[in-house]
Amino acid sequence: MSLRIPRNAQRVFYATESTTRTKPDGTVIRVAGREQRSTTFREAKAFLDGLGVPGGVTVWTERSQQTNAYADRHADGTWWALDRLTGTQVPLPDPEKRH
Structure with a gap:
């Protein structure tokens, strides 16, 4: 699936699948x-939900010209985001389970 990103987009979200590989020495490393x-x-x-894989979403903003972590998808399908005030991971609510 390829989406066209407008040239003047102020925010771009990057969804990246997380996979692991084993080095010849037996060390397991995380790769994109x-x-x-x-x-x-x-x-x-x-x-990421369509792939059914763990991964992460980062966001690039035009104003700051920086990329920051936005949310992570765990292998069990739950989504977590970083609470920047406390530095802890908090679960994202599932919009389909809201009333």
Whole structure:
């Protein structure tokens, strides 16, 4: 799935699949797999949910010219985000389970 990102986009979300590889010495390392650029978090989340794999979403903003962690998808399908005030991981609510 390829999405066209507008040239003047102020935010770009990068969804990246997390995979592991084993080095010849037996050390397991985490490497990036498939990636998709999106204009919304919903599209990035749908990409990783569609693959059914763990991964992460980062966001690039035009104003700061920086990329920051946004949310992580764990292997069990739950989504977690970093609470920047406390430095802890907090679960993201599932919008389909809201009333």
